[in-house]
Amino acid sequence: MNTNDLKIFEAVAAHGSFTRAAEAMFTVQSNVTARIKNLEEEFGTALFKRSSRKVALTNAGETLMHYSKQIDHLIQEAKEDIEKSNQVNGQLKIGCIETTMAFKVPDMLSCFTKAYPNVDLEFKSEMRLDLISDVMNYKLDAAFVSAPINTPGLDQLHIKDEQLAIFAAANAPELKMLLADQPVKIIVFDQGCVFRARLESWLNSKGIIQYKSIVLNSVDGIINFVEAGLGISILPAELIAQYYNGRKLKSFSLNKELGTMSTVLIFRKNVPQSRALKAFVEMYRKP
Structure with missing residues (x-):
């Protein structure tokens, strides 16, 4: 052979x-x-x-x-x-969810390319389970996903904790009245999205199992629909505060269990890492 x-x-x-x-x-x-x-x-x-x-x-x-x-x-x-043993070079394929792609990738790209100009970074946005599968199957070198991760063969590095909140239009009534207006309308990404899963879990905890979903494929789309009063959604509070502060939105806090999302960087365990991947991982490793 x-x-x-x-x-x-x-x-x-x-x-x-x-x-x-x-x-x-x-x-x-x-x-x-x-x-x-x-x-x-x-x-x-x-x-x-x-x-x-x-x-x-x-x-x-x-x-x-x-x-x-x-x-x-x-x-x-x-x-x-062997080709360039004294340089950090090559290509890295990194996966992330839509919100990371839209708002965190530019900063990641800027910091990493300044430090390692010979490495080509390629980012791919997918749902959480697809990202995990792609890392396991060598389609991605690493990916940013929500914890917990219990997949054999994967290592993980804690990146940060984010607070999630329910968002509605600024002129929307209080949350209790929104939930009383059946069917509850929610603005979400497709199945497999961690934010959608959190929102559906929260609705179920309130005894609401029937709701109408409007599915979109971008953060901007979700914000526009929520602001127009077409439904509620769940997103990171920091994202809204930093990038959509001027929008006509109202937020409602969640309990700690549903309202905290931990992001981790996953990569293959027990597999030799390229210099480029080692450098990328070390950039996020806490001292």
Whole structure:
């Protein structure tokens, strides 16, 4: 087995076809078939389930894919370290939720690029569970997500605690009257958003299980809809105070359990880190 065998293996899994994998790898189908056969003989098990229409990974294939991605990652890190062993360079892919993307990323980018100008930073905004999955599967080097994190294979670094609050239009009545007006209207991100989950948990604690959701995909959109009186939402109080202080909004505090959100930086555990990732993590490590 060599690394090219694993690249062919990954290509077959990605394309679901020996023929398309051969085209992607600029080789012939017979070579792809032979390489996969050799791998299956070496591991003593089938790596793909074959049908007339496509091929798919077996359980053993899924396991090998996990290790193959780790090998790819380690080889890439080795190349970068050897090429410029005296510099912090390369590329970092960092994930975060929408509010972090919109309001914290510019500051992160400014501080880090000043200190490490040879590192290219790429940020990606996704829901919390997607971010965790992408870090585990080597699609992201690290991600900012809400705690708690209990995923085996991930390390975490506490970044900060934020206070959340309920927000409504400035001319809205008191919260008790808002909740009495059924169905309660909420302005939220899509399923998987930590703020939406907190708001729904809070409503459930008030005995409200029926509510009307208006789903948007940006902080600005949510603020505009809340200000227009179309519903209530939950967001970090600091975010509103810092960036939307002039907007016509009214806030309502939450109890400590629901109102405190801890943000952590997650990255893979027991995997050699690139110099760039080490530098990024150290920037947030408390002295």
